[in-house]
Amino acid sequence: MNISNLYKSKKTVYSMEVFPPKKSGAVETVYNTLYGLRGLPIDYISVTYGAGGTDSQKDKTVEIASLIKSEYGIEPLSHLTCVGSTKEQIAETLTHLKNAGVQNILALRGDMPAEGPCEMAFPHASDLAQFIREQDSFFNVAGACYPEGHVDAESLDADIENLKKKVDAGVTHLTTQLFFDNEVFYRFMEKVEKAGINVPIAAGIMPIIKKTQIERTVSMCGASIPAKFARLISRYSESPEALYSAGLSYTIDQITDLVASGVRGIHLYTMNNVEVARAVTTATESLFESVNKI
């Protein structure tokens, strides 16, 4: 199914992200995650592509996306980056995706390697999106966006101008980088609407439930920390049970507010954690039912 049709038929779509683990022997983790998620009311599941990883991890993306569709009957959204690949390699991956029946692709540039310049089929995600669309009309192409601006962009306004190019290249819906301050997202939405970007935008939400996540994810992604979230971290970061509970409540609050405000989608960064994904879904399921009632 073309995911853009989901956005046409539902007011608010609920999706999740899983990732192939970096260690080749750890791939079972993602299969266990998918097994653990079965039965939840998830509209689609996205699978990351080589984020900080290896070629074998990239191959797993197609395999996992295919399994999500065949085994669990859920629509997959397969991420695809152009950093580190030639046009021929990308065309080959597209063939594998089509053969596996995977129709939806999140077109990304990917992060530039720290070691310096590398093979790069296209300079920007918008070029990759256009290439995919020209290769085969079978595919539906989605993209990423950044409520606080991408780190490489001169400013948020400049980033939004570039985002418009991505949408003009045929991207049918967008997912945001994670954020902790809903006000940041609402200000971003005002700006993108003014810029004439009118495709559905799903809010990317990551539950922070462990101290290691604060150190790694929160400091790496550069998302601003609202006072309420800062208080939670400072009070509970040394107490694992309290942090788990407070982090979960914060996520549920964030989603409750976003859904009430008419967000078009919530995309949960699960970090392959079934327990957390199930807890968030159970707590927020009725919100989605309520807004999607005809």
Ligand code: FAD
């Ligand atoms: P782009 O849209 O190309 O933007 C990158 C920079 O170029 C920005 O500063 C932008 O303003 C500028 N730019 C864009 N288009 C133009 C243009 N036409 N002209 C001039 N400048 C332009 N990484 C992975 O490796 N694997 C994943 O699976 C993955 N999944 C992700 C999922 C989501 C929802 C998000 C938000 C990010 C994900 N990332 C992933 C990280 C992403 O690859 C990095 O943030 C990367 O640095 C930028 O990718 P992009 O597709 O947003 O790039």
